[in-house]
Every structure is written in C-alpha cells, then in structure tokens.
Amino acid sequence: xxxxxxxxxxxxxxxxxxxxxxxxxxxxxxxxxxxxxxxxxxxxxxxxxxxxxxxxxxxxxxxxxxxxxxxxxxxxxxxxxxxxxxxxxxxxxxxxxxxxxxxxxxxxxxxxxxxxxxxxxxxxxxxxxxxxxxxxxxxxxxxxxxxxxxxxxxxxxxxxxxxxxxxxxxxxxxxxxxxxxxxxxxxxxxxxxxxxxxxxxxxxxxxxxxxxxxxxxxxxxxxxxxxxxxxxxxxxxxxxxxxxxxxxxxxxxxxxxxxxxxxxxxx
Amino acid sequence: xxxxxxxxxxxxxxxxxxxxxxxxxxxxxxxxxxxxxxxxxxxxxxxxxxxxxxxxxxxxxxxxxxxxxxxxxxxxxxxxxxxxxxxxxxxxxxxxxxxxxxxxxxxxxxxxxxxxxxxxxxxxxxxxxxxxxxxxxxxxxxxxxxxxxxxxxxxxxxxxxxxxxxxxxxxxxxxxxxxxxxxxxxxxxxxxxxxxxxxxxxxxxxxxxxxxxxxxxxxxxxxxxxxxxxxxxxxxxxxxxxxxxxxxxxxxxxxxxxxxxxxxxxxxxxxxxxxxxxxxxxxxxxxxxxxxxxxxxxxxxxxxxxxxxxxxxxxxxxxxxxxxxxxxxxxxxxxxxxxxxxxxxxxxxxxxxxxxxxxxxxxxxxxxxxxxxxxxxxxxxxxxxxxxxxxxxxxxxxxxxxxxxxxxxxxxxxxxxxxxxxx
Numbered sequence: 001x002x003x004x005x006x007x008x009x010x011x012x013x014x015x016x017x018x019x020x021x022x023x024x025x026x027x028x029x030x031x032x033x034x035x036x037x038x039x040x041x042x043x044x045x046x047x048x049x050x051x052x053x054x055x056x057x058x059x060x061x062x063x064x065x066x067x068x069x070x071x072x073x074x075x076x077x078x079x080x081x082x083x084x085x086x087x088x089x090x091x092x093x094x095x096x097x098x099x100x101x102x103x104x105x106x107x108x109x110x111x112x113x114x115x116x117x118x119x120x121x122x123x124x125x126x127x128x129x130x131x132x133x134x135x136x137x138x139x140x141x142x143x144x145x146x147x148x149x150x151x152x153x154x155x156x157x158x159x160x161x162x163x164x165x166x167x168x169x170x171x172x173x174x175x176x177x178x179x180x181x182x183x184x185x186x187x188x189x190x191x192x193x194x195x196x197x198x199x200x201x202x203x204x205x206x207x208x209x210x211x212x213x214x215x216x217x218x219x220x221x222x223x224x225x226x227x228x229x230x231x232x233x234x235x236x237x238x239x240x241x242x243x244x245x246x247x248x249x250x251x252x253x254x255x256x257x258x259x260x261x262x263x264x265x266x267x
Numbered sequence: 268x269x270x271x272x273x274x275x276x277x278x279x280x281x282x283x284x285x286x287x288x289x290x291x292x293x294x295x296x297x298x299x300x301x302x303x304x305x306x307x308x309x310x311x312x313x314x315x316x317x318x319x320x321x322x323x324x325x326x327x328x329x330x331x332x333x334x335x336x337x338x339x340x341x342x343x344x345x346x347x348x349x350x351x352x353x354x355x356x357x358x359x360x361x362x363x364x365x366x367x368x369x370x371x372x373x374x375x376x377x378x379x380x381x382x383x384x385x386x387x388x389x390x391x392x393x394x395x396x397x398x399x400x401x402x403x404x405x406x407x408x409x410x411x412x413x414x415x416x417x418x419x420x421x422x423x424x425x426x427x428x429x430x431x432x433x434x435x436x437x438x439x440x441x442x443x444x445x446x447x448x449x450x451x452x453x454x455x456x457x458x459x460x461x462x463x464x465x466x467x468x469x470x471x472x473x474x475x476x477x478x479x480x481x482x483x484x485x486x487x488x489x490x491x492x493x494x495x496x497x498x499x500x501x502x503x504x505x506x507x508x509x510x511x512x513x514x515x516x517x518x519x520x521x522x523x524x525x526x527x528x529x530x531x532x533x534x535x536x537x538x539x540x541x542x543x544x545x546x547x548x549x550x551x552x553x554x555x556x557x558x559x560x561x562x563x564x565x566x567x568x569x570x571x572x573x574x575x576x577x578x579x580x581x582x583x584x585x586x587x588x589x590x591x592x593x594x595x596x597x598x599x600x601x602x603x604x605x606x607x608x609x610x611x612x613x614x615x616x617x618x619x620x621x622x623x624x625x626x627x628x629x630x631x632x633x634x635x636x637x638x639x640x641x642x643x644x645x646x647x648x649x650x651x652x653x654x655x656x657x658x659x660x661x662x663x664x665x666x667x668x669x670x671x672x673x674x675x676x677x678x679x680x681x682x683x684x685x686x687x688x689x690x
Contacts, residue, residue: 027424028587029422151442155439155442155443155563156557156563158565158569158572158573159572159576160573160576160577160580161576164442164576165424165428165580167442168442168445169441169442169443169444169445169446170442170443170444170540171443171444171445171540172445174538175445234537234538236537236538237538237540237560237561238560239560
C-alpha cells in the first residue's frame with residue numbers, strides 16, 4: 001500500500017516537473033497552475049504514504065535511507081510550492097522539481113528496508129531528520145546557483161534568450177543561493193555532529209570508514225568553505241554558484257554511496 | 268443585420284493618404300450626426316488615428332454605407348473617393364468582430380503591443396456614444412473588444428518588453444539589480460540620450476544621481492535638471508566606486524573609462540555589480556571590462572540587439588494573443604447569433620403553448636368525468652407533441668444563426684406560425 005502510494009506521488013511529481021518545464025518554455029499561466037496542482041496532489045498522496053509508513057514501522061519513516069530521502073523529497077516539494085507562492089518566482093519549479101523527482105525515484109528504487117538494527121537512541125532520529133532538512137535546503141541552493149549562472153551568462157553574452165526573460169535579477173538569485181546555504185548549513189552541521197557522536201556511542205569509534213559519512217564530510221567542507229568565503233572574503237555570484245554546484249555533487253555522491261555501497265548507512 | 272468594418276491602415280495605405288483622411292474630433296462629431304440622419308446606417312463608429320481610418324457600422328447594404336462614409340470623409344479634405352476606394356479593406360460579421368478585437372488588442376498596430384491604440388478606440392467609442400450612433404450591435408462588440416484587449420495585455424507578454432533603447436537599458440538594469448530603488452547612477456557626459464536613460468532610471472527610484480562632464484557648467488545644469496550632484500571631471504573614478512549604474516555619452520574620441528580603472532574600482536566593491544550603459548559613439552567604456560566579474564557593459568549596438576530580441580519576444584507572444592483573440596471571437600459570435608434568434612424561439616414556444624392550453628381546456632370541458640390519470644395523460648401527450656414539433660424549427664434557427672444566415676429563416680418562422688412582426 002505504502003509503496004503504491006509513493007509511486008502515485010512520484011507520478012504526480014513527474015507530471016508537475018513536465019508542466020514546470022513546459023511553463024519555462026510557454027509561460028502559460030494555466031500550465032503553471034496545473035504544475036502546482038500536480039505537485040500538491042502528489043504531495044498530499046505522499047503525506048498519506050508517509051503517515052501509513054510510520055504506522056507500519058511504529059517509528060518515524062527515517063529508519064533507512066530510502067525512507068529518509070522520501071521525507072526529504074516531501075520537504076522539498078512543500079518548500080517549492082510555498083516559496084513560489086511567497087516570492088512569485090514561478091520558474092523555481094522547473095529547476096527544483098527535476099531534482100525532487102530524481103531523489104524520489106531513488107527513494108522508490110531502494111528496497112523497502114527494515115529498521116537498521118543499530119537505531120535505538122532518539123538522537124539518531126534527530127540526526128537523520130536534520131540531515132534531510134539540510135539536503136532539502138541544498139537542493140534550493142543548487143537550483144539557485146544554476147539559475148544564477150544561466151542569467152549571468154545571458155547578461156554577459158548580451159544576447160537575451162529565453163532565460164533572460166524568465167529568470168529574475170542576478171541579485172535576487174544570489175540572495176537565494178546565500179540564504180539557502182545559510183539555512184542548510186546549520187542543519188547539515190548539527191546532523192553530522194550528532195551522527196559522529198552517536199557513532200562513537202554505538203560503535204565505539206567515530207572514524208571507521210563509512211562511504212556516506214565520508215562524502216557527507218566532503219560536502220560539509222565545501223559548503224563550510226563557501227560560507228566562509230561569502231562571509232569573510234565577499235565571495236558571491238559566479239564563484240559562489242560554482243561552489244554550490246560542487247557541494248551539491250558531493251551531496252549527491254553521499255546519497256548514492258548510502259544507497260548503493262555497503263556501510264553503516266546501507267541496509 | 269450585417270456588421271461591417273471598412274477602412275485603411277498603415278498596412279495598406281501610405282502615410283500621405285492616412286494623414287489626409289484623418290479627422291479631428293469636432294469634424295467627426297459633425298460627420299456622425301450627418302450619418303445618423305441618413306437611413307443607410309443603423310449604427311456607426313469612426314476610428315481615426317495617425318495609423319488608421321476605419322468605419323465600424325451596421326447597415327443593410329454595407330457597400331453602400333461604406334461609400335457614404337468615405338465620400339463624406341473625402342469631401343471634408345477635398346479628396347476624390349475614387350482614389351481611396353480601391354485600397355479600402357472591408358470585413359463583415361465574424362471577420363469584422365475579429366478585426367475590432369485585433370485592433371483594440373494592439374495586434375494590428377505598427378508597433379506590436381503599443382498601448383495607445385486601446386485608448387484611441389475607447390475615445391472613438393465614447394464619441395460615437397455621445398453622438399448616439401452606437402446601438403445594440405456595436406455596444407456589445409466594443410465592450411467585449413476592451414475586455415479582450417485587457418486580457419491580451421495581462422495574459423500575454425505582447426507589451427512586456429522594452430522596444431526603445433533607453434527602456435531596454437532600464438530593463439537590463441532590473442535583471443542585474445533587485446529593483447532600482449536607491450541605486451546610485453553616474454552620468455558621464457551630458458547627451459540627450461543619457462539624460463533620457465537617467466530619467467527612466469530616476470522614475471524607477473534610482474538615487475542619488477551624479478553627473479560628470481568635462482564642462483563644469485554643463486555638468487551643473489544637468490545635475491540640477493535631474494536633482495543630482497555635479498562631480499568634477501578628475502574625480503570620475505572616485506565616483507565610479509560609489510555607484511551602481513553608469514551612463515556614458517561623451518564625445519570623446521578615446522575611451523574615458525578603461526579596463527584597468529574599472530578593475531581597480533571593482534576590488535573595493537565586493538558583491539556589488541557595476542552596470543555600464545555606453546551610448547557614446549565612439550564608445551566611452553573599454554570593451555575589455557567585459558572580462559571582469561560583476562561588470563556588465565552594454566554599448567549602443569548591444570542595446571539595439573536587446574531591443575531586437577524584445578521585438579522577437581513580442582512577436583512570439585503575439586501568436587498566443589492571436590489564438591486568444593480567435594477563441595474570443597468564436598464565443599462572441601455564438602453569443603450574438605443566439606441573442607438574435609432567442610426572441611423568436613421564445614415567442615414560438617409561447618405561441619404553441621397557448622394553442623396547447625386552449626385545446627387541453629376544450630377537451631377537458633368535454634370530459635367532465637376524467638380521473639387524474641386521464642388528465643395526466645392528456646397533459647403529457649400534448650406537451651410531448653409541442654416539444655416534438657418545436658424541435659426541428661428551433662434547431663434550424665440556431666444552426667442558421669451560427670452560420671450567419673438566420674434572417675430568412677426568422678422571417679419564415681414568423682410567417683408560418685403567425686408570430687406577428689419581428690422586433
């Protein structure tokens with residue numbers, strides 16, 4: 001039941017993505033409205049699926065990586081719709097929803113794993129929940145960086161194309177990437193710290209090699225460097241956007257490692 | 268009754284002819300009064316702008332009405348109708364509706380999406396209304412044309428992007444900066460074009476304005492005109508560090524702002540972009556600044572290129588507008604043609620219902636013992652017969668009206684069922 005509902009939700013998200021991309025090309029209000037509707041419908045089904053899943057598990061649906069990613073997707077879609085409403089940045093969906101769909105497919109492709117045996121302490125739930133909110137924020141950070149680079153390129157080339165007309169100003173996009181970085185980073189940091197502390201408590205050592213932990217540390221270093229560069233050295237614009245993209249690549253490797261490589265996070 | 272539009276526009280008539288035919292409001296009022304007095308036209312409205320002279324009217328014989336209107340327009344300017352007549356276009360009924368919608372929505376304008384035409388059509392309509400020449404056909408036509416024009420404006424991007432160089436520069440600035448409120452502007456040189464661009468920027472909230480010019484007095488004059496501050500020429504680079512947008516238009520033969528200077532200035536600016544609008548020829552800003560991060564430089568050719576792209580974007584949006592207009596024309600025509608036959612359908616129903624009730628009453632008078640079942644059966648039988656009989660004529664009337672040929676059918680139905688005179 002749960003996995004069927006998840007599939008329905010992903011179909012909703014795929015539809016929303018297609019419509020969001022069509023809106024980017026066509027800029028038809030109706031297309032945008034349909035995209036939002038499809039996303040919300042998918043999200044509603046997703047909510048039910050997550051509730052059923054926690055009832056089935058008797059615990060939050062964060063006990064294994066596919067479930068946790070599914071929660072991250074749920075957060076991303078909600079934030080996407082809310083942000084579009086609040087900021088009027090209607091093209092956001094075209095950049096965020098594809099990432100949500102890829103993550104969603106990852107979540108459904110994974111085996112419906114059981115609760116990992118080592119999960120006992122309440123802290124581990126917090127560890128996973130914080131990490132997932134951090135990931136959601138970094139999806140927006142990534143989308144903002146892509147949009148910034150596209151708009152910057154159009155302005156430098158002096159040949160206005162589709163993106164010039166559809167994307168907002170460079171300052172708006174730079175602020176979006178900065179704010180999402182500033183938001184995601186504390187979540188990611190706290191999540192990582194909790195993970196390390198808890199690993200030491202559970203396994204007696206924090207540093208045993210785990211692929212997911214390794215790549216997440218790489219991502220953390222990149223994001224920390226970007227944030228420091230922004231705060232101290234006035235990094236912004238293109239350079240910050242490149243950093244965001246590299247950081248997100250590391251984050252994608254993190255999730256990939258957790259799903260496909262053996263380790264403490266694998267099921 | 269046939270609706271028609273006849274006229275000429277920038278599409279088919281040279282400006283010499285258009286300006287000769289264009290009439291001012293006073294003369295137009297006179298003309299409308301004269302036309303009202305004649306029997307040839309039931310309703311009429313004349314739209315006269317520098318790009319088109321058109322007559323929208325309702326007449327039994329549109330050709331005759333067209334000649335009448337244009338004869339008096341020509342007479343007014345001493346023109347020969349024979350010279351004008353061959354180039355006039357005429358559209359009837361649905362095509363006339365289509366034309367009215369397209370013109371109002373600025374889809375037939377010389378500059379696609381220009382905003383003036385809607386106001387001009389509204390003025391022409393108000394004038395005709397004041398003269399009492401607008402009636403039951405032109406009134407709904409133009410109310411709907413105004414609605415459609417508004418929808419086209421808000422739902423498509425036909426009027427969205429700048430088509431002048433100075434506005435295009437402002438739009439570019441808005442793609443770099445998050446709003447122009449409180450952005451400092453530096454004018455280098457005091458040309459007319461840069462003044463215009465500066466005015467647009469000020470209108471968007473840009474502030475403060477600095478003016479640097481080799482001639483100190485000229486810098487002061489322009490600074491005063493823009494409520495800005497004059498900056499001594501040798502402090503140009505200092506001012507550069509403090510502003511967000513630079514508009515240059517000097518007559519200098521070599522660049523006055525070099526890549527090296529801008530590079531130095533950018534070091535101290537951190538995250539603040541710098542936008543050069545270089546309207547001067549030869550150019551005032553070294554093109555080499557393009558390689559610097561956060562520096563955006565548009566010279567006059569770049570700006571023209573942006574305007575061209577904007578025009579192409581408008582043309583793309585115009586296609587969406589055209590399909591919107593077509594859908595609206597379809598809806599309007601159906602509504603109008605239904606409205607045309609509905610009174611006849613209503614009186615036809617009433618007539619048959621009268622007959623039915625009369626006959627039912629007579630029958631019942633002869634059946635004093637009829638029980639409720641019999642009564643119900645008679646009621647059902649008579650109603651069913653009336654509906655069956657009505658079905659074919661009503662369908663035919665609706666079909667014929669949508670095909671634009673309802674007149675003879677309406678008369679036939681009135682005649683056959685004895686409905687009395689129409690209207």
